[in-house]
Amino acid sequence: MAAGTFAEKGADLELVGITKTFPGFTAIQSLDLFIPAGSFFALLGPSGCGKTTTLRLVAGLEEPTAGRIVIGGQDVTATKSFQRPVNTVFQSYALFPHMTVLENVAFGLRRRSIASPLEKAHEALRLVELDHLAARRPGQLSGGQQQRVALARAVVNRPALLLLDEPLGALDLKLRRQMQLELKDIQSEVGLTFLHVTHDQEEAMTMADTIAVMNKGEIEQMGAPEELYELPRTAFVANFLGQSNLFTGEVSGSTPDALTVAIAGQRLIIPTARAPRRKGTVTVGVRPEKLLLLTSAPAPSSGSNALGPGRVIDVSFSGVSTQYTVAIPGAGDVVVFAQNMVFGPVVHVGAEVWVSWNVEHGFGLEDSVEEAAAGVQDAAAAQSADADTRTGVTSSVRA
Amino acid sequence: MAFSAFASAPAAAEPAVRRRSWVALVLLLPGILYLLLFFITPLVSLVFTSFQQPVIGGDIGQYSAGFKWENYTESVTQYLPLILRAFGYAVLATVLALVISYPLAYFIGVKVRSFPLVQSLLLTLVIAPFFISFLLRTLAWKQIMSDEGPIVVALKALSVFPNDGHITGTPFAVVFGLTYNFIPFMTLPLYATLERLDVRYIEAGNDLYASPFTTFRKITVPLSLPGIVSGTLLTFIPAAGDYINASGDFLGSAQTSMVGNAIESNFLVTQNYPVAAALSIVLMAVILVIVGLYVRRAGTEDLV
Ligand SMILES: Nc1ncnc2c1ncn2[C@@H]1O[C@H](COP(=O)(O)OP(=O)(O)OP(=O)(O)O)[C@@H](O)[C@H]1O
Numbered sequence A: 001m002a003a004g005t006f007a008e009k010g011a012d013l014e015l016v017g018i019t020k021t022f023p024g025f026t027a028i029q030s031l032d033l034f035i036p037a038g039s040f041f042a043l044l045g046p047s048g049c050g051k052t053t054t055l056r057l058v059a060g061l062e063e064p065t066a067g068r069i070v071i072g073g074q075d076v077t078a079t080k081s082f083q084r085p086v087n088t089v090f091q092s093y094a095l096f097p098h099m100t101v102l103e104n105v106a107f108g109l110r111r112r113s114i115a116s117p118l119e120k121a122h123e124a125l126r127l128v129e130l131d132h133l134a135a136r137r138p139g140q141l142s143g144g145q146q147q148r149v150a151l152a153r154a155v156v157n158r159p160a161l162l163l164l165d166e167p168l169g170a171l172d173l174k175l176r177r178q179m180q181l182e183l184k185d186i187q188s189e190v191g192l193t194f195l196h197v198t199h200d201q202e203e204a205m206t207m208a209d210t211i212a213v214m215n216k217g218e219i220e221q222m223g224a225p226e227e228l229y230e231l232p233r234t235a236f237v238a239n240f241l242g243q244s245n246l247f248t249g250e251v252s253g254s255t256p257d258a259l260t261v262a263i264a265g266q267r268l269i270i271p272t273a274r275a276p277r278r279k280g281t282v283t284v285g286v287r288p289e290k291l292l293l294l295t296s297a298p299a300p301s302s303g304s305n306a307l308g309p310g311r312v313i314d315v316s317f318s319g320v321s322t323q324y325t326v327a328i329p330g331a332g333d334v335v336v337f338a339q340n341m342v343f344g345p346v347v348h349v350g351a352e353v354w355v356s357w358n359v360e361h362g363f364g365l366e367d368s369v370e371e372a373a374a375g376v377q378d379a380a381a382a383q384s385a386d387a388d389t390r391t392g393v394t395s396s397v398r399a
Numbered sequence B: 001m002a003f004s005a006f007a008s009a010p011a012a013a014e015p016a017v018r019r020r021s022w023v024a025l026v027l028l029l030p031g032i033l034y035l036l037l038f039f040i041t042p043l044v045s046l047v048f049t050s051f052q053q054p055v056i057g058g059d060i061g062q063y064s065a066g067f068k069w070e071n072y073t074e075s076v077t078q079y080l081p082l083i084l085r086a087f088g089y090a091v092l093a094t095v096l097a098l099v100i101s102y103p104l105a106y107f108i109g110v111k112v113r114s115f116p117l118v119q120s121l122l123l124t125l126v127i128a129p130f131f132i133s134f135l136l137r138t139l140a141w142k143q144i145m146s147d148e149g150p151i152v153v154a155l156k157a158l159s160v161f162p163n164d165g166h167i168t169g170t171p172f173a174v175v176f177g178l179t180y181n182f183i184p185f186m187t188l189p190l191y192a193t194l195e196r197l198d199v200r201y202i203e204a205g206n207d208l209y210a211s212p213f214t215t216f217r218k219i220t221v222p223l224s225l226p227g228i229v230s231g232t233l234l235t236f237i238p239a240a241g242d243y244i245n246a247s248g249d250f251l252g253s254a255q256t257s258m259v260g261n262a263i264e265s266n267f268l269v270t271q272n273y274p275v276a277a278a279l280s281i282v283l284m285a286v287i288l289v290i291v292g293l294y295v296r297r298a299g300t301e302d303l304v
């Protein structure tokens, strides 16, 4: 990037076969990734899956064991960190303790001899609503304030590629929403490329053009938020990004349009286009909010699948919706999210119910049965590790 | 920041805090007694001595109490070159020690941080010279650098050195000796701060377009300032008062005498106690002023 000027537009980022091995531990396993210029790319994954390591490799703070890094068409694998057109919002903030907040924010501008660095730094601080604290030292700020300074210090440079490592994690909901909007504005205004690491699925889904879900140093699936949510390819993605009901059974018949899978003595139909695995034992799934709870056996219909009867074993109210858990013999526990259209639960614990869903909403997984089981476990571990950070009112009645 | 501990803390009015301050006082008592006995008493006696006057018709070294200001003016005029030389050498030795120690401390404290064994081995090497007496080490250097020693002989054989040249007795030898002897005092405090230096700040500097040199100047140096300040003080203060290295018995000669040598000879040889005492107090005062200014300047953190 030329000294004295900001990037005119974003740069694309390409990772080719990147592997990063620490002594005795492989953090990233032959990662391939392409992020087009000007896009907002979110990297989502459980703690320790290699997100920060990926960003450090792109920023040049870590050297890949193998592979190439290309930014804006230029191979930067051997380029020093300070010469890359990249800025990072560090997960640990790393604000310089011996400088004022203002000098922290102006640091990158001064290094590139950008005109009037202090005015621009003030402007960036106004954006994160901290201009009144410009004269303080980082040590005199709260955690959330420090995080916003870290954000301002990186954003003020308008880099062709901005790396954000959980940049809003310490903020309350309202401030987080506001910062999300501002980040989105900055990103689209100049068409910069953002690589955003977050724990917050909702944040990833609302902000990103493309989401990549990472697990154990590999990208499990990548795509537009809706695509990832509606058509997860692996059990890990199906359960890490939202929740899914998964069933395992044998393929008992197939036509060019539809696959029939035998589960709990019933036949479930999955559109062939939504099922990558078409023979033998397969795992299929459906999202809880796609399910209908019925108190009588549904009439067989070609457009919908049904399972049951089962018993309601848990009802938990969470404001906008109620979550029912139904134990169906042979199919396991099925979770149903139902909108609260009436006051109080529709059915109570112990009730006999059926669940049904539109055939179009089902999906099949790429995973083998073993992979699916491992993926479900990984996702469960990730969710429970993350449970403390989640909020939400849930009152639960267990049978 | 370096000496912020010296800043006055706001007075606490709460009884709980006051009770704790009694405990603090009791704990401080031995230290205060020690200071009174071993620092204040000799200091007061030194001040008295510095104003004494010779007993008329008395023996050499016989003085009586008085108020002889001239002790100061005379000794300062007489020994001004030695005072200036002492500070010149001390500054030079301190700068050299800093230049040598900083990379060393950085290497031990940052670069080999992930190898604790290497780290302790290198640290042991830094303090290894302490296992041998200061005098012996300096004498050994005198031998090595003497006219018959290997260095001078080799240099003469190579004819890069005049035939009547010496190393011992030159300012070079004295500054060398001072630097050598005080390097551990510089390295250890530097190591102590650099060991705790968070490399994430350096990474952030690199991420924000600062070249390695700029990162060093703008981030590493300011963050290690406490170590630089204590290291330079621990080197400069004893070096300015040193009389071993500059003495003719060791690495120096009459031409390299420092104020410490003047104090020594006045006390021990000519038994001119008032002049020696006056010189000591002048030396102390000058050091105090220099250190005070230096710490104030370092404390503003605009040093770089
Ligand atoms: N310097 C290192 N030496 C050895 N292992 C490391 C090193 N840095 C990271 N790792 C390991 O690499 C893995 C990935 O770490 P990374 O920091 O990328 O995780 P992350 O996805 O950012 O997690 P989080 O969401 O908790 O920040 C972890 O298991 C971590 O222990």
Ligand SMILES: [Mg+2]
Pocket: A051, A052, A053, A091, A165
């Ligand atoms: Mg991380």
